[in-house]
Amino acid sequence: MRRLTGSIAGAAVLALALSACGSGDSTTTGGGGDTSALKGTGTGDTCKITTPVPIGAVFSLTGAAASYGESQKKGLELATEELKTMGGVTYDVKIEDDATDPQQGIAVFERFVTKDKKSLIIGPTLSNTAKQTDPIAQEGKTPVLAVSNTAAGITEIGDYIFRDSLTEGAVIPQTVDAAKAKFGLSKVVVMYSNDDAFTESGYQAFKAALDKSGVTITKTITFAKSDTNFRAQLTEAKGAAPEALIVSALIEAAVPLVTQARELGITVPIIGGNGFNSPKLMAGAGKSADGVVVGAAWNSASSGPENEAFLTAYRAKYSADPDQFAAQAYTGLKLVDAAVRAGCSGEREDIKTHLAELKDVPTALGKFTMTATRDADTPAVVQVVEGGKFAVLK
Amino acid sequence: MQQLLNGIFLGSIYALFAIGFTLVFGVLDRLNLAHSAVFSTSAFVGIELVTRAGLSIWVTLPIIFVFGGVLGLVIERVAFRPLKDRHDAHFAGLISSIALGAMFLALLQAVFGPDTRRFPPDAFPRQRIEFAGSTVSVLQLVIVAVAFALMVGLTLMVSRSRLGRGMRAVAENPHAARVLGIDVDRITALTFALSTALGGVAGVLFALNVNSAQISMGTSIELKGLAVIIVGGLGSLPGAMLGGLIVGLAEVFAVAYVGSSWRDVIAFGLLFAILLLRPQGIFGARKVREI
Numbered sequence: 173m174r175r176l177t178g179s180i181a182g183a184a185v186l187a188l189a190l191s192a193c194g195s196g197d198s199t200t201t202g203g204g205g206d207t208s209a210l211k212g213t214g215t216g217d218t219c220k221i222t223t224p225v226p227i228g229a230v231f232s233l234t235g236a237a238a239s240y241g242e243s244q245k246k247g248l249e250l251a252t253e254e255l256k257t258m259g260g261v262t263y264d265v266k267i268e269d270d271a272t273d274p275q276q277g278i279a280v281f282e283r284f285v286t287k288d289k290k291s292l293i294i295g296p297t298l299s300n301t302a303k304q305t306d307p308i309a310q311e312g313k314t315p316v317l318a319v320s321n322t323a324a325g326i327t328e329i330g331d332y333i334f335r336d337s338l339t340e341g342a343v344i345p346q347t348v349d350a351a352k353a354k355f356g357l358s359k360v361v362v363m364y365s366n367d368d369a370f371t372e373s374g375y376q377a378f379k380a381a382l383d384k385s386g387v388t389i390t391k392t393i394t395f396a397k398s399d400t401n402f403r404a405q406l407t408e409a410k411g412a413a414p415e416a417l418i419v420s421a422l423i424e425a426a427v428p429l430v431t432q433a434r435e436l437g438i439t440v441p442i443i444g445g446n447g448f449n450s451p452k453l454m455a456g457a458g459k460s461a462d463g464v465v466v467g468a469a470w471n472s473a474s475s476g477p478e479n480e481a482f483l484t485a486y487r488a489k490y491s492a493d494p495d496q497f498a499a500q501a502y503t504g505l506k507l508v509d510a511a512v513r514a515g516c517s518g519e520r521e522d523i524k525t526h527l528a529e530l531k532d533v534p535t536a537l538g539k540f541t542m543t544a545t546r547d548a549d550t551p552a553v554v555q556v557v558e559g560g561k562f563a564v565l566k
Numbered sequence: 567m568q569q570l571l572n573g574i575f576l577g578s579i580y581a582l583f584a585i586g587f588t589l590v591f592g593v594l595d596r597l598n599l600a601h602s603a604v605f606s607t608s609a610f611v612g613i614e615l616v617t618r619a620g621l622s623i624w625v626t627l628p629i630i631f632v633f634g635g636v637l638g639l640v641i642e643r644v645a646f647r648p649l650k651d652r653h654d655a656h657f658a659g660l661i662s663s664i665a666l667g668a669m670f671l672a673l674l675q676a677v678f679g680p681d682t683r684r685f686p687p688d689a690f691p692r693q694r695i696e697f698a699g700s701t702v703s704v705l706q707l708v709i710v711a712v713a714f715a716l717m718v719g720l721t722l723m724v725s726r727s728r729l730g731r732g733m734r735a736v737a738e739n740p741h742a743a744r745v746l747g748i749d750v751d752r753i754t755a756l757t758f759a760l761s762t763a764l765g766g767v768a769g770v771l772f773a774l775n776v777n778s779a780q781i782s783m784g785t786s787i788e789l790k791g792l793a794v795i796i797v798g799g800l801g802s803l804p805g806a807m808l809g810g811l812i813v814g815l816a817e818v819f820a821v822a823y824v825g826s827s828w829r830d831v832i833a834f835g836l837l838f839a840i841l842l843l844r845p846q847g848i849f850g851a852r853k854v855r856e857i
Binding site for chain 2: 236366393394395396398400401403404405407408410423424427428431432435436437456457458459
């Protein structure tokens with residue numbers, strides 16, 4: 173029933189958004205096409221740009237990914253407010269909903285690129301949508317900063333596409349290294365679902381990282397992503413007496429797998445891929461989840477003055493704890509600000525040039541460097557479940 | 567040893583699912599493909615009863631037995647009875663039951679959403695027993711016990727009781743049965759109800775066993791269920807029991823001795839092997855009704 177009212181509300185929001193974009197276009201001014209207004213004077217902290225820099229954001233505020241989009245919106249709004257009080261450069265941030273539908277994402281992107289002439293687009297929420305929308309921005313020479321996409325092949329779309337969200341390929345080697353140092357691993361069993369592109373690529377990343385750090389894989393066991401009974405596979409894994417179980421699976425499979433592993437008396441640490449990085453793990457597996465190790469791009473317990481400032485401000489504004497999505501969206505606009513100030517220009521080409529040059533920027537995600545392939549280079553946080561909560565693995 | 571037990575636990579759930587499947591086929595010569603939707607629906611309703619209403623699992627199981635039975639009556643009434651006089655009633659019923667099953671699943675998704683759901687962790691004591699180097703949970707023993715009790719009960723009922731005699735008469739020849747004064751419609755409805763009641767209980771036990779219930783959980787077991795009743799012999803109750811155990815064990819041993827990627831190849835390869843060597847299935851007899 174709740175779902176039904178939710179979708180009715182979603183449809184209403186959609187109708188409003190559509191009618192709004194029909195009526196509001198005549199008032200659009202400035203933008204990336206208006207060259208002089210977006211160039212400022214001074215550099216860095218002294219940079220002054222008179223016209224607000226127009227930024228478009230596309231998040232999934234309704235539909236299946238709505239819970240992520242809502243967090244992103246909050247993080248982005250917090251960053252906008254903070255930048256406003258800093259002065260010198262202000263941002264006109266317009267957040268639109270893609271309704272977790274790539275088609276709607278395409279429509280919003282087209283408007284941002286051609287009609288509204290945004291200097292940069294933040295989003296969209298899902299990688300799946302990004303693969304369809306980002307080529308539009310690339311074509312229109314509008315920089316995009318992805319703040320949650322983790323799939324491979326996003327930044328490969330073109331040289332205008334950047335991201336601040338760590339990919340699984342970047343998180344997993346750091347997870348393996350931290351777990352090896354902590355538990356002194358020498359031999360492990362790897363399990364993954366081999367009929368899903370996401371978990372398969374997670375497996376490849378684990379295998380490469382394990383080979384590199386000299387950990388022996390004594391057995392590789394596969395299952396199907398829709399499987400829920402893993403007792404046969406887990407009995408095989410147990411027989412190999414591993415020092416840790418490494419699993420690349422989606423959360424739907426992760427919960428029964430972890431529960432059944434503990435039931436069968438497998439007490440060694442279970443090291444999971446990105447699919448395990450969800451509070452649903454503890455909600456579903458209960459006490460069995462203890463000892464699960466997961467790498468993440470961000471954790472509320474990670475140190476650093478920027479992260480502490482973010483946590484304090486977020487809690488003060490929303491009276492709730494932020495999640496990784498809020499942190500990445502918040503950091504996203506801060507990075508855009510750093511790039512704008514570096515060249516003291518809000519123009520598309522200048523933002524693109526200076527985003528690519530970001531190096532060792534202190535952020536809530538840790539020290540941020542944009543790699544040559546326009547991907548994020550930040551320290552991953554390796555977490556371990558203790559007493560039903562994620563804690564930083566030390 | 568552990569793998570043998572794993573296979574028996576898995577197989578007994580397959581058997582419980584398949585036995586309901588095969589009952590309708592054996593008595594009425596109809597394949598009810600909404601059976602898997604009953605499996606999913608019952609698991610979700612069972613979780614709701616335990617989570618929201620705070621009922622114990624021992625109260626929930628009989629309620630689900632009745633609930634599954636009611637769904638069976640609905641299926642019979644909506645998907646099969648209106649079509650029973652058509653000359654192609656066999657296929658028409660098969661197709662309309664797929665449609666009705668899809669409607670059940672759509673309703674399920676509208677009410678509960680697409681997320682995976684589970685029984686609360688303390689719904690059932692998660693005690694473990696160490697036995698000859700293997701680990702068995704009390705829950706698994708209960709599952710096997712419930713499955714076998716229901717199967718034995720059903721077999722006895724079909725062979726001994728008045729209702730069972732009626733079923734066998736209908737299976738033999740519905741027209742002759744009607745001439746002899748048997749209420750064929752009533753027997754048909756009861757057969758459906760009994761069949762889906764078992765499917766419903768199987769759904770709850772499965773969700774408990776793997777700590778997970780998804781809308782699509784029935785679809786994956788439906789294929790296994792079809793394999794089980796073909797291996798065991800279409801329409802044969804002991805065949806479905808044994809077939810369930812064989813398919814369960816085959817899957818587990820395929821993982822243990824051949825390789826996890828080969829599981830479905832082995833399990834369904836077995837199906838072909840049996841079809842080639844013994845087309846009527848292990849307990850099936852050619853051209854003769856089993857029940």
